[in-house]
Amino acid sequence: MTKHRKRVSTGSPYEPIVGISRAVQAGKIIAVTGTAPLDADGRTVGVGDPAAQARRCLEIIRDALGELGASLHHVYRTRTLLTRIDDWEAVARVHGEFFRDIRPANTIMEVSRFVDPEWLVEFEADAILDD
Numbered sequence: 001m002t003k004h005r006k007r008v009s010t011g012s013p014y015e016p017i018v019g020i021s022r023a024v025q026a027g028k029i030i031a032v033t034g035t036a037p038l039d040a041d042g043r044t045v046g047v048g049d050p051a052a053q054a055r056r057c058l059e060i061i062r063d064a065l066g067e068l069g070a071s072l073h074h075v076y077r078t079r080t081l082l083t084r085i086d087d088w089e090a091v092a093r094v095h096g097e098f099f100r101d102i103r104p105a106n107t108i109m110e111v112s113r114f115v116d117p118e119w120l121v122e123f124e125a126d127a128i129l130d131d
Helices: 014-018 051-065 085-099
Strands: 005-008 023-026 030-036 075-082 104-112 121-128
Touching: 014 023, 023 121, 051 075, 051 085, 051 121, 075 085, 085 104, 085 121
Parallel strands: 075 104
Antiparallel strands: 005 023, 023 030, 030 121, 075 121
């Protein structure tokens, strides 16, 4: 069964350590793992700026979906994880920039921390390919 799955790696230093892919497609379903605000060298983007971090996370998700022949328009659910719930509005506005016309189901929640204390936000996304 796993031979029919497609996987995308974005080169995150955490992917081989944890044993994950950025995105996995199984049939019409695509799951994008928790996505942190990292640049191509694995450094945190927008330290201290939740909106900049949100933008970077969503760019990574958009690009991973693109590698599987999908787009943000295929996303039906996102999850927003914040270390400071008071950042919700700044992060939600960025989410709105990417998803204003798509309007997926979304949950915003506060978590106690991420692997890297510089990260203020992570996103997850689920997508389904249309017929």
